[in-house]
Amino acid sequence: MELDRIFDSLLTIVGSPHLVGLIILAVPIGMFFGAIPGLGGKLGIVLLIPFVFGMDALSGAVFLLAMHAVVHTGGSIPSILFGVPGTGPDAATIVDGYPMTQKGEAGRALGASLGASGFGGVVGGLFLAAMLPVLRPLVLAFSPAEFFLLALLGITFIATLSGDSLLKGLLVGMFGLMLAFVSLDPFTGVPRFTFGQLFLWDGVDVITAVLGLFAIPEMISLGVKGGSIAQVRKEAATYNLREVIEGIFDVFRHWALSIRTALIGAVIGTIPGLGGDAASWICYGHAVQSSKDPSRFGKGAVEGVIAPETANNSKEGGSLLPTLFFGVPGSSGMAIMLGAFVMLGIQPGPMIALTGMDLVWSLIWTLMIANVLAVFMFLACAPAFGKLTYVRGGLLIPFVITLAFLGAFLSHAAWENIVLLCGLGVLGYFLKKYRWPRPPFVIGLVLGPIAENSLHKALAIWGPSFFLRPLSLIFIALIFGSIGVYFWRVRKNGAPQVRYDT
Amino acid sequence: MILNGRILTTTVMLAIFAGMSAMALTYPEKARFLPLLISIPATLMCLAQLVFDIRSALQDGPAEETAEAALERPREIKMFLWLAVFFVAIMSFGFLIAAPVLVIAFLRFGEKEPWMTAILGGLGAWVILYGVFTWLLELFLFEGFITRLLIG
Numbered sequence: 223m224e225l226d227r228i229f230d231s232l233l234t235i236v237g238s239p240h241l242v243g244l245i246i247l248a249v250p251i252g253m254f255f256g257a258i259p260g261l262g263g264k265l266g267i268v269l270l271i272p273f274v275f276g277m278d279a280l281s282g283a284v285f286l287l288a289m290h291a292v293v294h295t296g297g298s299i300p301s302i303l304f305g306v307p308g309t310g311p312d313a314a315t316i317v318d319g320y321p322m323t324q325k326g327e328a329g330r331a332l333g334a335s336l337g338a339s340g341f342g343g344v345v346g347g348l349f350l351a352a353m354l355p356v357l358r359p360l361v362l363a364f365s366p367a368e369f370f371l372l373a374l375l376g377i378t379f380i381a382t383l384s385g386d387s388l389l390k391g392l393l394v395g396m397f398g399l400m401l402a403f404v405s406l407d408p409f410t411g412v413p414r415f416t417f418g419q420l421f422l423w424d425g426v427d428v429i430t431a432v433l434g435l436f437a438i439p440e441m442i443s444l445g446v447k448g449g450s451i452a453q454v455r456k457e458a459a460t461y462n463l464r465e466v467i468e469g470i471f472d473v474f475r476h477w478a479l480s481i482r483t484a485l486i487g488a489v490i491g492t493i494p495g496l497g498g499d500a501a502s503w504i505c506y507g508h509a510v511q512s513s514k515d516p517s518r519f520g521k522g523a524v525e526g527v528i529a530p531e532t533a534n535n536s537k538e539g540g541s542l543l544p545t546l547f548f549g550v551p552g553s554s555g556m557a558i559m560l561g562a563f564v565m566l567g568i569q570p571g572p573m574i575a576l577t578g579m580d581l582v583w584s585l586i587w588t589l590m591i592a593n594v595l596a597v598f599m600f601l602a603c604a605p606a607f608g609k610l611t612y613v614r615g616g617l618l619i620p621f622v623i624t625l626a627f628l629g630a631f632l633s634h635a636a637w638e639n640i641v642l643l644c645g646l647g648v649l650g651y652f653l654k655k656y657r658w659p660r661p662p663f664v665i666g667l668v669l670g671p672i673a674e675n676s677l678h679k680a681l682a683i684w685g686p687s688f689f690l691r692p693l694s695l696i697f698i699a700l701i702f703g704s705i706g707v708y709f710w711r712v713r714k715n716g717a718p719q720v721r722y723d724t
Numbered sequence: 725m726i727l728n729g730r731i732l733t734t735t736v737m738l739a740i741f742a743g744m745s746a747m748a749l750t751y752p753e754k755a756r757f758l759p760l761l762i763s764i765p766a767t768l769m770c771l772a773q774l775v776f777d778i779r780s781a782l783q784d785g786p787a788e789e790t791a792e793a794a795l796e797r798p799r800e801i802k803m804f805l806w807l808a809v810f811f812v813a814i815m816s817f818g819f820l821i822a823a824p825v826l827v828i829a830f831l832r833f834g835e836k837e838p839w840m841t842a843i844l845g846g847l848g849a850w851v852i853l854y855g856v857f858t859w860l861l862e863l864f865l866f867e868g869f870i871t872r873l874l875i876g
Binding site: 389390392393396397399400403407409410412414415438441442445446447448614616617619620621623624627628631632635637640641644647648649652653655656658673674677678 | 754762776827830831834
């Protein structure tokens with residue numbers, strides 16, 4: 223009977239020109255919102271809500287979800303081509319995507335990102351379907367203790383991402399952690415490191431920080447060195463459709479990594495409060511750590527594009543789980559989606575398991591269809607985007623800098639973010655110039671607040687004994703395992719010769 | 725020259741960590757616990773990095789500036805000046821006015837592009853900023869402090 227329901231939902235969508243048309247319309251809109259720094263999926267949902275007024279619940283939900291599902295597919299485009307992340311979670315894609323572009327492999331990087339996004343989206347949908355029976359105990363098993371240890375596990379990846387300079391990597395990661403403490407202290411309400419500035423009370427905006435530390439230094443560097451982003455001759459580079467398809471095949475060549483990171487992303491998406499930034503960086507760290515030759519990372523390893531991109535899209539399937547079944551949004555984007563669902567007359571909560579499974583299955587299919595459709599719709603455009611990287615840098619610099627300024631402002635509608643952007647941009651340039659690895663910064667910035675909030679909550683609830691909870695012990699074992707693997711590798715192969723120049 | 729850019733960068737990082745440690749000491753116990761847990765070891769590690777950098781500079785001696793580095797310096801200064809111009813202009817006149825003018829100025833005077841290319845670039849920037857962000861998405865773009873004063 224359940225199989226009937228599952229396939230009836232699929233037939234409802236593909237048999238309805240209206241719903242198919244809405245998905246076809248939503249996919250490029252979602253990719254546009256992802257590709258423009260500072261816009262992102264949340265703003266996309268907010269701006270599209272007026273357009274779904276008057277639609278029936280299914281059509282409205284399908285339209286909004288299809289748009290939101292492919293935001294990160296679009297977000298990878300500026301990350302790979304210009305080193306400018308479209309959204310926060312896309313920052314991890316820069317680390318290897320941008321060096322691939324510099325090597326003249328923009329087409330392959332875009333293909334890998336497309337394939338990984340589509341694959342991740344489908345796995346996310348399948349994960350959502352598979353988890354329906356065991357959903358409740360899984361979500362309820364995660365308490366602040368596990369949040370803290372999961373964040374700590376992510377922070378241990380700082381060492382892995384430090385490349386050939388562990389000390390500098392740790393310091394940049396700690397700098398990210400310190401910036402994460404800039405805000406009102408969540409427990410005492412005391413403003414910390416805010417210098418009396420109201421805009422810092424909510425913390426340092428991740429998009430502004432990432433644009434400052436990555437986009438601005440790249441543009442200054444491009445202006446200093448001259449030439450184009452791609453550092454090879456145009457004739458020697460490959461940016462045709464074949465190269466893009468080659469990138470898509472890379473996802474299947476690294477099938478084990480793709481499946482692992484898609485599942486990790488989906489699981490992280492299930493856990494409310496961890497967010498997409500954590501998913502992409504944890505998966506990137508996992509890719510480096512599990513690689514036989516970590517020295518290729520940071521120089522344009524295709525696995526470094528696949529891992530964060532699969533996670534970015536698979537987490538959307540995961541985050542739909544608590545949103546629909548508990549009314550607890552799995553991410554900030556899903557929080558707005560939750561409001562839109564309620565506005566459309568869909569009442570998320572446990573009752574949906576009894577009365578709304580048709581809708582749930584339709585949404586699962588929407589996730590998968592939108593992700594696959596995004597791959598095909600974007601496939602033809604990718605080679606043309608690849609050619610952009612051969613445009614002389616001087617022509618691109620003013621547009622990218624304007625876009626970075628715009629992204630910083632739009633992320634919180636605060637002009638003060640532009641000041642922060644410039645400050646971090648100058649610092650980021652010198653960090654880049656003197657080979658301080660920058661990726662650990664984002665891990666610290668993203669996971670710092672999660673770690674701090676969860677630690678205080680866990681200590682308040684259980685005291686130090688929270689370390690002895692069964693799930694905590696598993697995470698502690700994973701943390702020690704992760705550190706152990708790093709030192710075992712250093713002992714076996716010497717310090718990894720990775721240089722994160724991006 | 726012992727005091728090079730590498731040492732200065734490490735010194736700036738050291739100053740940031742040391743300054744944040746000092747500030748954290750003034751907060752209540754619960755609020756300062758984690759910041760101090762990170763910033764004090766970071767300060768010590770940064771000091772170690774500084775020692776490594778200075779030792780390395782002393783060992784290498786006063787190296788001759790390479791031709792590439794000498795060529796890069798004026799370009800670096802030029803790019804930082806342009807970043808400052810972008811910052812001041814956008815803060816003063818906002819995105820809709822400053823961004824197209826900056827694109828034209830950068831292309832014409834910074835990159836020596838023909839006037840036609842520069843004007844087309846500026847026009848394109850304005851069309852995207854106004855057409856997509858203001859008209860289509862109805863987003864508020866920062867109008868700049870001087871524009872705000874003039875408009876009232």
